[in-house]
Amino acid sequence: MERIPILAMGKALLITIQVDMHDRLALALEEDLTNRIASTGARGVLIDISSLEIVDSFIGRMLDNIAAVSRVLDAETVVVGMRPAVAITLVELGLSLTGVKTALNVERGMALLRSQCATRRGTHDHRRG
Amino acid sequence: MERIPILAMGKALLITIQVDMHDRLALALEEDLTNRIASTGARGVLIDISSLEIVDSFIGRMLDNIAAVSRVLDAETVVVGMRPAVAITLVELGLSLTGVKTALNVERGMALLRSQCATRRGTHDHRRG
């Protein structure tokens, strides 16, 4: 079965969803990603959905689950690049994705992840100082 | 009845759960740990669950309770080593463990505890200053 690639970018993992995923592929991604967080010790996950033409309740649930599982494993998830038409449709569908942090694009998403790690690191510096 | 050992590591207590706990054993651990925090003045509790093959709602509640009780006694709890399959299952079960801090492994857990004690110390100094 094909898989969606997961790239390591420093302390973060980057996933760019470029295909119209069928449901089993989405479940496989969830599992692959969880394993990668645990094996690499990644502190952040960036999911780029700018190629996605729709987000239905199944994909919405996948994003929510990934965010929740990452959190339990001490990593932050940011979803970037959601198209405006997708955002409008999502709300009408009834999905609010309250558990998922979003950013406009990859740069802003990385900045968000960095600021979150920095808060943690900042605390360390303070202690050392 | 058998008990789960609690080790002292500096200002922290370390528990490594290595058995498939039955419910009474889990309750006994909660009680033992609370007593130990009170008697030693520990500032941190590290619970290593890397050996646990599952976390069900009973164990999840135990972890949440331990974190809550520790907080009241002015100690921080960090749960470390959760397996990826356990994290995925936990989220599907509906448990989010929002009250529990998690870290990938014992080292990161200890670092997290240290940084948190430091924040407090910082705050204390500030208050005194």
Place this chain on the structure above:
Amino acid sequence: MTTAEGDVFAIRTSQDVVIVRQEVRARAVKAGLGLVDQTKIITAASELARNTLDYGGGGTVVMEAIEANGRRGVRLTFEDHGPGIADIELAMKDGYTSGQGLGLGLGGSRRLANEFFIESRIGEGTKVVITRWK
């Protein structure tokens, strides 16, 4: 109202659900629907195709290009011969699922379509029709 002859697609695997999304998209574009309307009907189709597969045990969707009062649109008819729905009102409720879903498929696709029709008989199957106009 005029109806071009409808195309029938089988829904038997989760890959078929992907094909349904792509075919609905092509028809929505052809009917001149704007980007948001395209997105809405594709999303609704995805929800209903998944229900046909997961709860109906597989089935079909008929896709029609329609026209009425000078407006063009897309009509989708999902049909299965699965177990049917005992309590349609309950099934339509946001958050109700008998499976692993979020329970948003039926309620959500009603909101995403301009017209929504559902019919179900225990032991016979389920039919859902949605229409989106330009």
Place this chain on the structure above:
Amino acid sequence: MTTAEGDVFAIRTSQDVVIVRQEVRARAVKAGLGLVDQTKIITAASELARNTLDYGGGGTVVMEAIEANGRRGVRLTFEDHGPGIADIELAMKDGYTSGQGLGLGLGGSRRLANEFFIESRIGEGTKVVITRWK
């Protein structure tokens, strides 16, 4: 569908719940379930075994290796002759508990299984069947 003869285990103490988890694990491995699927069915079994003990006053679980359409799986049937459940819909709701639990056992194990069946009669007892396929 073929069903190997099921093994019956008593659920009378909290130590029995531990044994149920271990036996389910062995059967899930034997059926070829992946690690995540093993974890899901063991966790669901743990929730249901505890309910059998705590609310059903003890009972049994039958564990079966099953096969259908070339797929293997594990089926677990929990049964007790306890007080039964008056309002199953309410009991299934996430967060509802009549005891000290988190109220996630029934809803959670439905999500963790591929198939879920519950039947309960006041004064007679409760039966819950879950199946997880490879």
